[in-house]
Amino acid sequence: MTLLDDLRQNVIDGNAPGTQSLVKQAMSEGMPPEKILNDGLISAMAEVGRLFEAGEYFVPEMLVSARAMKGGLELLRPALAAANVQAIGKVVIGTVQGDLHDIGKNLVAIMLEGAGFEIVDLGNDVSPQKFVDAVNAHKPHLVGMSALLTTTMPKMKMTMEALSAAGVRGNVKVMIGGAPVTEKYAMDIGADFYAPDASSAATRAKAAVQGK
Amino acid sequence: METHLSSKTKQIIISPDHPFVIIGERINPTRRKALMESLARGDFSIALDDARKQVATGAHVLDVNAGVPGADEPKLLEGLARALTQEVDAPLCFDSANPAALEAALAAYEGKALINSTTGEEKMMNTVLPLTAKYHAAVIGVVTDDSGVPATPEARLAVARKIVQRAADYGMSPEDVVIDCLALTVSADSLAGRVTLDSLQLIRQELGVNLSLGASNVSFGLPDRVAINAAYLALGIARGMTAAITDPTIPELATTIRACDLLMGRDEYAMRWIKAYRAARKAKA
Numbered sequence: 001m002t003l004l005d006d007l008r009q010n011v012i013d014g015n016a017p018g019t020q021s022l023v024k025q026a027m028s029e030g031m032p033p034e035k036i037l038n039d040g041l042i043s044a045m046a047e048v049g050r051l052f053e054a055g056e057y058f059v060p061e062m063l064v065s066a067r068a069m070k071g072g073l074e075l076l077r078p079a080l081a082a083a084n085v086q087a088i089g090k091v092v093i094g095t096v097q098g099d100l101h102d103i104g105k106n107l108v109a110i111m112l113e114g115a116g117f118e119i120v121d122l123g124n125d126v127s128p129q130k131f132v133d134a135v136n137a138h139k140p141h142l143v144g145m146s147a148l149l150t151t152t153m154p155k156m157k158m159t160m161e162a163l164s165a166a167g168v169r170g171n172v173k174v175m176i177g178g179a180p181v182t183e184k185y186a187m188d189i190g191a192d193f194y195a196p197d198a199s200s201a202a203t204r205a206k207a208a209v210q211g212k
Numbered sequence: 213m214e215t216h217l218s219s220k221t222k223q224i225i226i227s228p229d230h231p232f233v234i235i236g237e238r239i240n241p242t243r244r245k246a247l248m249e250s251l252a253r254g255d256f257s258i259a260l261d262d263a264r265k266q267v268a269t270g271a272h273v274l275d276v277n278a279g280v281p282g283a284d285e286p287k288l289l290e291g292l293a294r295a296l297t298q299e300v301d302a303p304l305c306f307d308s309a310n311p312a313a314l315e316a317a318l319a320a321y322e323g324k325a326l327i328n329s330t331t332g333e334e335k336m337m338n339t340v341l342p343l344t345a346k347y348h349a350a351v352i353g354v355v356t357d358d359s360g361v362p363a364t365p366e367a368r369l370a371v372a373r374k375i376v377q378r379a380a381d382y383g384m385s386p387e388d389v390v391i392d393c394l395a396l397t398v399s400a401d402s403l404a405g406r407v408t409l410d411s412l413q414l415i416r417q418e419l420g421v422n423l424s425l426g427a428s429n430v431s432f433g434l435p436d437r438v439a440i441n442a443a444y445l446a447l448g449i450a451r452g453m454t455a456a457i458t459d460p461t462i463p464e465l466a467t468t469i470r471a472c473d474l475l476m477g478r479d480e481y482a483m484r485w486i487k488a489y490r491a492a493r494k495a496k497a
Contacts, residue, residue: 059399059433098309100361103400103433125360150242150279151309180242185281 003029004040007072011044012051014064016071023072033079037116041069041076045114049199059103062198066110073113087118089209092134092172093144094122096155101148104178107198108144115202117142128155128162135168141209144201145191147178156181157189173208177201215350215387215422217273217303219323224272224303226390226422226455231473231484233455234466235305235326236271237428238262239292241280251280251288256295263300269460270469270488274300275328276317277307286316293317305352305457311339318347325349328457329392332357332371341382350388351379352424355411361394365411368393372415390422390455391415395444399433405444409451416452423448424455442468449476463492 001009003026010018019041026036048065051057057065091112095105102124109119120138122130131143143163147153156176163169173192176185186194192208195201215226226233239259241248250258263274274296278288289308296304305326306317318325329352330340344351353375355368362368372391379389393411396404408430412423430444431437442464445456449472460466470488473479 058435059397060402063400100356101429103397106400148242149309150240150277151307153279153281154310180279180281182248182281188282 003031004036007036007040008044008047011041011065011068011072012047014061014068016064016068019068019072020075023075027075027079033076033083034085036076037073037080037085041072042114042116045069045111049111049114049202053197053199059107062107062110066114069110069114088116088206089141090118090120090138091142091144091205092120092122092131092138092140093146094126094131094134095124095146095148095178096152096159097125097127098155099147099149099152100124102146104148104198105144105146108146108177108195108201111198111202112144112205115206117202117205128159131159132162132166132168135163135172136166140172142205143172143174144205145174145176147176147181150180153178153180153185156185156191160189160191175201175205175208213387213420213422215390217305217324217326217350219301219303220297222301222303226424228452228454229478230454231272231478232449232453232469232476233272233424234270234460234469235273235275235424235455235457236262236266236302236461237275237426237457237459238266238461239274239296240277240307242277248280251278251292252283254288254291256292259292260295260299263296263302265461266459267300267302269463270466271302271460273303273305273326273455275305275307275457278313279308285310285313289313290316290320293321297322309336311343314340314343315347318343318349321347326390327351329354330375331355332374334358337375337378341379341384344379344388345382345384350390351384352390352392353379354392355394355415361396363407365407365414368407368411369414369418372419372421376419376421386419386421390424391419392424392426395425395427395430397429397432398440399431405430405447409447412448412451412453422454423452424457425453427456427458438462438464441465445469446472 007022095102113119145156176191177195183194217224239262247258305328307328330336331354355371357371376386376389393408398405431440474485
């Protein structure tokens, strides 16, 4: 088994100490940080996403894989910065105002980070104004909104209106998702796209920033 | 403490001395495409079918959520309230964050409904509690407030106390506030179940109010969800939970609840347990 295979497997198994020590080893062997990121961590998270979608992996397993990935990424970050490796895009993400359910949003953030995005996670219960402020402060490529409840979903529309009113709607693509949300609702409120699950959120976000 | 709910023809009592109250959760368009599409075109046939099935399998109260994206929610919730009243005698629980929808449904409803829900947030309490009082309804109070989800049972008790006190300011008695201790999923935090169960016990002991949970999300993201949900109901009932928003059409859940009623001394001579057993056997034959 190659070092990269081993690294991938440790992420997939959710082994954080193992992931960190393999990232260290790869760096000390002179492997380019971008390769460790793309062929190790990102590739492993893509596999985790696939296993999750196939119903073989469950939420806690995805969370421990994410923890392992993050541990590895932390060690890698200074090297990535030194080699001037850029994230493929920046995403501001949050669960809308009044909604305290953040697992779906967290899974999306994990898959986005695992796909190479930089994440600004605003947490849950995020007001339209907070989204606007974060867009102004962080200048993201994408804004992601999640809602689990029919009762909080209308806040997505209010957030869209707030982004327009603040004159920043044109600067970002907006993606939405969550249990009650549909493709049609996304179109109705003028979002750019809808994603039914965390993996497709990452795929569609990638396509959106690459203009495909 | 007894929380009374009623339809035009039937009264339901939530209390530790009565059978555990099942609030059927199925009339909710979330993740139910066919129901959502039917409601969007004003067709209540699937909702009415859900109502009949849930009552037949043991629902005492029906939760009604008309949160269809882009639809006229007040009109839809009111329409559902009228249609469901014609179809079943179970009291209704109106599930909305839209005050206009709640008011339309409450004004049309001939009975004492439950409202799902207010939280301890100022804005929510100031909107939902006056409506509850005006229509002599009862309300579910979810123990979150302006600072989010309280992490400890003590902090959840403080929010519960605040909701009960604020309801009293509007002239409501504590009987008409059912506290929801907030069931978060254990797939994200393996201590989430424990905190909620400890909160049930503490709030029951300190405030004596009726307690309910939305008891299906706890297992989100895990395999064999029904087994987890059934165990959660049993543990909650043992700690003083007196109602739950759940799906009685899942046989394991309805059976667990009936067994708990028997074991908690709320099924004299095990008559309801035996009757349900015979009905199930007959249905199989």
